[in-house]
Amino acid sequence: MLGYEIFVDGFAISSLYALGAVGFTLIFGVSGVLNLAHGGTMVVAAMIAWLVIGDLHTGVLGGALIGIIAAIAFAFATYFAAVRPIQRSRAIPKEETEIFILTSTLLWGIMIQTAIAYFFTTNPVTVPPLVPGVVHVLSVRTPSNEVLIAVLCWLVMALLWLFVSRTRAGKALLAASINPRALTLCGFELSRIHLLVWAIYGVLAGIAGVLLGTYLGASSDNIGPLTASAFSIVILGGLGSVPGSLIAAYVVGYFETITAYLVAPTLRSIPALIILVLVLYIRPQGILGRR
């Protein structure tokens, strides 16, 4: 029974981690940007969904959609406010661009965190579940919403895979992550590909954020930990590797769940961090890293 509980509970949370981290790793793979305002994108999606469902009575699906749109808008805002100006700045030496972007996205994330705390308090909000009720999975009483989360996460990732492997825009995206210079020589505009990847990122992080809101709740205090968890997963999986991030998300999700069940709920996040440190010592490129 306990084994089943760990399996079912861990699967839902790991799927959510995976979806959250995939967008994060995609942006790094394609444009070399580590977006430290990532948690902010997820929380903005959940907050906006919660707000419009409660105050505008849009219904859960309408609210979820508006939440995802808000996340796309926020992703573009991050790009145009915290990333693009630094990439174009002549005052910043080329080799220092990355560290400046790291700093600017971090500060941007803190600004959003403070703004959300100011307007909505630090108290977590929850988006109503997309489907109510419970079902029994492997004889474990599981909210239907949790099953839906796992299914949706995999569906979205399958769609992403189809997009990248079957469409022209998707293939260009993949090519940009392998050799951006060659891509520009083929006549592709790199800045448009960057816009595309930020839009995809907004969709992925938005969906993950809304689903997070229906499952664990979201508050301004979550922004830092959400960024940190995506960051750990991506480091563990190998920077820029989507399959690596998927594997790492399940490793982290299950380690956390096992710890919460078998050791103590208080220590939940510790073992994953220990693994992360070990990986940095033994295999710094991560599970499927290229470098």
Place this chain on the structure above:
Amino acid sequence: MSRMGKSDLRTSAKASRRQVLAGAGALAGLAALPASVRAAGEPIKIGVIAEISTLPGAAIPKGAEIAADEINAKGGVMGRPLQLVVYDNHVSSVESVRAFQRLASQDKVVAVIASFISEVALALEPWSARLKMPFITPGAASNNISKQVHDDYDHFKYTFHGWFTSYFIAKSTSDSAHDLLVDQLHMKSCVVMSEDAAWTTPLDEGYLEFLPKAGLAVLDHIRFSPDTTDFTPIFNRIEARKPDVMITGISHVGVVPTVQWAEQKVPIPMYGVSSQATSSDFWKDTHGACEGVTSQAGAAPDSAITPRTLPFTQSYLKRYGLLPAYCGYSSYDMVYVIAEAIARAGSTEADKMVTGLEATDHVGTIGRIKFYGRTARFTHAIEYGIDLVPGVMLQWQQAKMKTIWPLKYATAKISFPSFVKLPA
């Protein structure tokens, strides 16, 4: 760090804005009154430090402002108006200490009302002693706050505990559990589930001592991190123990475990302290998932524990559009307690105020308020008792907070949602 500098600026801007607003409000109020009751002269300043971004913390300055306005409308204290100086501490002990120092040195307040978080109150206590500044917490619960006063009275006597100690919260909760869960619902066993925080260590000790005496065997005792977001493992572990009820000690968390409890249809009722549930926003924040959730509190919006409870609830609702969280009541009461102590002492000098505060016998919104004396176990904590401050047990029933205990003040019978299984 830069974050602190920034928020520092924000607090001071906020404080001055609030002062101006309070001043304007007081002027508008005074204009309507006959000259004989107008408070005049140099204002007496009282400092307020609160976690304004949290549900319980936001109620602290709001409750205090209503009391100050009422007192000023009746002529103030010794003919002088009360003025509040409010700082947001951003849920940080460090910022609280800085605000406390500023209140003493710059704003020249005569007393400070601060915080519902024990870690913060415990950080301020030595500063209250050092700066000889009367300090009352209207919502923190750790036993150590008043125990320190007992252990080193001459040093710490400036601190007053304007809320239940964890010990008495555990006692009040267990007394109510005996009347409701054991006598009415025939429950026999429980699991204690508390967040890991300064206030719950003594609370859990109290639970483990009083619950078996009340008739509930404690099958397991779970403490979890206040950062927990997924409560499924905790609920599953509790369910595996097959208790009749889980007894909660939660304040930093509230919305998330409540929503997950309802979504997962955990068949075991939650009972005990759930501080966030004492705010009227809780129904909206949980989308009604809090049906059947209880919390121990000082007063309820629907039950006249004293003649002052309901009028205060109404003026709070009218002024702020929501009902006060638990420390809204106690903050309101503590402004009166301070005002009366000053009047009694005839002075705002710290040592005289302490003597004045020790003589407190005030009928407030949460009951008849007196402080334990120097020889008691919890010096300067408010006295617990069914005819003094009894504490109440609230329960959310159909979008309303109802009083279910003490039985003589109850406005509803205890009931739980249909997915909860009760003993036959």
